[in-house]
Amino acid sequence: MPVAIKIEDLYRSFKTHFWQKITPALSGVSIEINEGEIFGFLGPNGAGKTTTIKILTGLIKPDKGKVSIFNQPPHSLEVKKRIGYLPELPYFYEHLSGHEILDLHCHLLNIKNSQNLISESLTKVGLKEAGNNRIRGYSRGMLQRLGCAIALLGDPDLLILDEPLSGLDPIGRKEIKDLIFEQKGKKKTVFFSTHILPDVEEICDRVGIIINGQIVEVGILADLLKGAEQPISLEDWFIKKVKA
C-alpha cells in the first residue's frame, strides 16, 4: 500500500529561554502511515504528539531526521494542497464570522464559487445557524467544529488533526467521529492525536504510542492488546505503557 506519511528518525529539542537547558521533545521518532488509513497518535501530555504534528505541517523544522508526505517535503505547496490541518485549541479572528473564515480558506485553496460549499461545510459540522455570527461568541466546541470544517475544505487526501475530539460534547464527538469515518470511506488518510482512548478503539485502523518523545508501540490496537500477558482494557494497557 502506498505510504502517505513517512517519518524517519526524527529529533527535535526546545530551549524556551537563552539560559534554560535544552529539553528534548522528540528522540528518534519513526512511523509510516499508509494511504487510506486512520492512524491514532496516543501519548500523555508533553509526550511529543503536537511537536510531531507541527513538523508534519511544516510549522517547525526537525533538528534531525526526515519527514515526507506523499513522497514530498511537508512544506512544499503541492503537499499543502493535499492536506487539511486542525490545530490543538484552534483560534480564529474573533470579529469575523465562521462563514467569513471559511471563505478566506476557500480563496487560499483557490476554490471558485464557494458559497454553496461553505454552507454545506457549516451544516456538516453543525454550525449552520451560527455561521454568520461573530466567532467571539463561539464556545470551545463550536471553535473545534469550525476548525474541522476548515480542515475538511477542498476534500484533502490527508487530514492531520491535533486533538480533534477535545472540548466537544457527546453529540459533537459523535459528529466529528462520523466525519472521520466518512474520510475512511473515501479512502482518505487521517492522522490524529488524542487523549480519549475509547474513541481510538472505535475509529483507528492502527495506533502509535509516543512517550517522552519516543515511539513505544505501533500497530493494530487489537494485536497490541493481545500481546498483553492477560486480557486488559485499552485504558489499563495505556497506563501500564506510560508507567513503564
Add this chain to the structure above:
Amino acid sequence: MISRVWAISKNIFCEGIRQRVLMLAVVFAIALVFLSVFLGPFSLGEISKIIRDFGLAVSSLLAIFIIITIGAAILYRDIERRTIYTIITRPIKTNEIILGKFIGLSLLVIVLVIMTAIIQQLVIFLFEIKFDPYILIAPLISIFEIMIMVGILLLFSSFSSSVFSSIMTIIFYIVGHMSPDLKLFADTVKAPGLKLLTKFFYYILPNLENFNLRTEVVYHLSLPRDQILFTISYGFAYTILLICLSVIIFEYREFK
C-alpha cells in the same frame, strides 16, 4: 496570488474595522476635530490655521494609535493565539501572507485618515463656508508614513512579541520625527564615536519628517514637485525594504 493576498487583506481589514477600540478612537478623533473650533480664544486670531493644524495633528496621532493598538493586537493573535496556523499550512507563500497583512492593516489606517480629512473639510466649510482642498495633500502624503509604520510593525512582529513590536514602532515613530535633529546633532557633536553612531541611526532609521507637510499646507506654501516625488519614492522604497525583510525573517520563523 492576487486572490489569496486580497483574501488575507480583507480579513485583516474586517477584523480591525469591527473592533470597539477603533470605533472609540475614531469618535474621539472626530470629536477633537470638531472641538478645534473652540480653540479660537487661544489662537490669537489664527483660528483658521488652528483648525487646520489641529485636525492634521489629530489625524496623524490617530494613525499611529491604530497601528500600535489594533495592528499589534491582530498580529499578536496571529502568533501568540495561533490564528496563523491554519493559514500558513495552506498552499500559500510567505510573501503572500506578509503582503496580505500589510495591505489589510495599511488600508484600515488609510481609510480612517481619509475619513478624518473629510470631517476636517466639513469643519472648515462650517466655519469658513468654503473647502480647503490644498490641505488634503498632507493626509495623502501621510499615507506613505502609514505604510512605513505598518511595515515596521510587521517587521518586528515577524520575530518578536507584540509588546516589543509596539514599543519599537513607537520608538521608530518618535525617532523618525526627530530625524532632522539627529542630523544636526551628528553635524555638531565632537566625539567621533558618537558622531558615527548618530550618523548611522540617521541613515538607517526612516526620516518621517519627510512626510510632515503640515506647515506647508496650513500656510499654503508652495510644494515643489521634486520634493513630493522624492517623498513618495522614499516612502515606497523604505516600505518595500521593510516588507522584503519581514518576508525573509518570517520564512525562517518557527511556530512553536
